[in-house]
Amino acid sequence: MPNQDYPFGPPVAPKRTDDRPQEMDDMGQVRLNPAWVSLEAISADAFTKGPEGAAWIYSVVEIEREIAGEKRMEPVIMLGSEKVSTLFHDPELDDLLSRMQEAQHRQAKAHPDGSAEVLTKEDIKKAIDKLGHPTITAAFTPDGKTRVQEAMMSGELHAYPSKNLVVLNDKSGRYMSVKARGEVDPQEVAAWGEEVRRLFSKHLPGVTVEFQQIKTLRPPENDVIAHFANTVLPPANPGTTTGTPRAGVDTSSHLGKANAPTTGKAARR
Known part of the structure; x- marks a missing residue:
């Protein structure tokens, strides 16, 4: 199809990569x-x-x-x-962490035999970034x-x-x-x-x-x-606040x- 039919460029499939396994679910x-x-x-x-x-x-x-x-x-x-973590203001990310830790605590009480480390802000970033x-x-x-x-x-x-x-x-x-x-x-x-x-x-x-x-x-x-x-x-x-293109x-x-x-x-x- 002529290029003029694609003002945003022709659609193409993404380059394949093996270093982003997190982009696929189980x-x-x-x-x-x-x-x-x-x-x-x-x-x-x-x-x-x-x-x-x-x-x-x-x-x-x-x-x-x-x-x-x-x-x-x-x-x-x-x-x-x-x-994704950069889209949050610090208080918003802290609030998200607090609510997730509360949910983790409730789950631990319901299943006392299980063991889990306390969720951290870095854990959230690892889960939602990249x-x-x-x-x-x-x-x-x-x-x-x-x-x-x-x-x-x-x-x-x-x-x-x-x-x-x-x-x-x-x-x-x-x-x-x-x-x-x-x-x-x-x-x-x-x-x-x-x-x-x-x-x-x-x-x-x-x-x-x-x-x-x-x-x-x-x-x-x-x-x-x-x-x-x-x-x-x-x-x-x-x-x-720095780094904006001049x-x-x-x-x-x-x-x-x-x-x-x-x-x-x-x-x-």
């Missing part, structure tokens, strides 16, 4: 991300009132919907997080089971409420790498990113939404931009608006 089905939600269903407060630097992931998937009596496939942006893009793109079979699904444009999202800023990028090894998508023209990816940025801007009126092309740039620009992004986008910890830096030419470089072999893995 039945061999895809686990749903704890923060799994569509863009149209989430409140803007999640980005404008959440922790500084909250780290999200997003993917555009096709979902069958009935429009004017006709069933058709429509693009929908799905969200989640590989660092679930990647396939856990937000999962589809359902007719009998209610989950399955791996193809996805279009995918990447990360970092929210900075203090700056009224949301920054998107194209960093998804599972859906945007050469192994998943093959060689792609950086200009096309820039256009896909701009389409995603527009949808977020529409859903977040009054919020500045930027798109940074990082993973799919070609050398030498990709190394420079990736280094910049990894430097100024710090690990997302609640309360962090306006006017060289990466602005790749915010889904200008032409990306077109020479050299793509250095993406």
Whole structure:
């Protein structure tokens, strides 16, 4: 099908990996991300009132919907997080831990023969973090089971409420790498990113939404931009107020608006 039919990029299957066993449950089905939600269903407060630097992931998937009596496939942006714990303010995470410890205590009283260590905040993070893009793109079979699904444009999202800023990028090894998508023209990816940025801007009126092309740039620009992004986008910890991308830096030419470089072999893995 012609590329113009895919303003968010053609759907592709995720790159296979053996280092994410936590993404599958005991039945061999895809686990749903704890923060799994569509863009149209989430409140803007999640980005404008959440922790500084909250780290999200997003993917555009096709979902069958009935429009004017006709069933058709429509693009929908799905969200989640590989660092779900960063989406909570510290008091919220502490409250969650307290309630889970209470439940653990009740279970221990009901089953005194059992033994269990006291649940910690690190235990919670281990249980809910490190679930990647396939856990937000999962589809359902007719009998209610989950399955791996193809996805279009995918990447990360970092929210900075203090700056009224949301920054998107194209960093998804599972859906945007050469192994998943093959060689792609950086200009096309820039256009896909701009389409995603527009949808977020529409859903977040009054919020500045930027798109940074990082993973799919070609050398030498990709190394420079990736280094910049990894430097100024710090690990997302609640309360962090530094590390917001600066306006006017060289990466602005790749915010889904200008032409990306077109020479050299793509250095993406």
